[in-house]
Amino acid sequence: DTGVSQNPRHKITKRGQNVTFRCDPISEHNRLYWYRQTLGQGPEFLTYFQNEAQLEKSRLLSDRFSAERPKGSFSTLEIQRTEQGDSAMYLCASSLDPPRYGYTFGSGTRLTVV
């Protein structure tokens, strides 16, 4: 297992465009999390899944954001009608339930909205 994989690593998009990011978690991990991180800040929670069920969503997750985890495997995070304020690093993590061994993070997708 190569850990948590995120694609793409970098994404530059024009304001108003839609973007989609993918996360492939560690295969035996049933929990998957999305966080957003801006420069100089800690990761901010967006949403998490246990298997295919989305169990919690942050108030940060506006209606322009949607996340899915079909079949409880990989996950996608889509941002519609991107705004400059969406520019950030989007981090994905996975863990067992309960997270006895902590989260394993991917390297993130850096989004720049121009």
Added chain:
Amino acid sequence: GENVEQHPSTLSVQEGDSAVIKCTYSDSASNYFPWYKQELGKGPQLIIDIRSNVGEKKDQRIAVTLNKTAKHFSLHITETQPEDSAVYFCAAPGTGRRALTFGSGTRLQVQP
């Protein structure tokens, strides 16, 4: 939800000195306290964690202490080395199945 505060925001030490980073949390139901290290361009990496049934845990040069009564926990790095330079984050889960809430981070710089 959980609120985690972390201090200091930046810390500069000489190689070989010790470094201490402190965090406080608000939800007394939190029972798991991890610390993560993040290097430039990478995701956070778990370096040590502690559960609420112990007061201290050590792994080589890194130790974490927990004071449940005061609701604070600390990361201690001894004999610091230049490769310890990174941003460190504490986190806590809060009540129930909530995801981790992270502190704002401490940028540690170890001067050779």
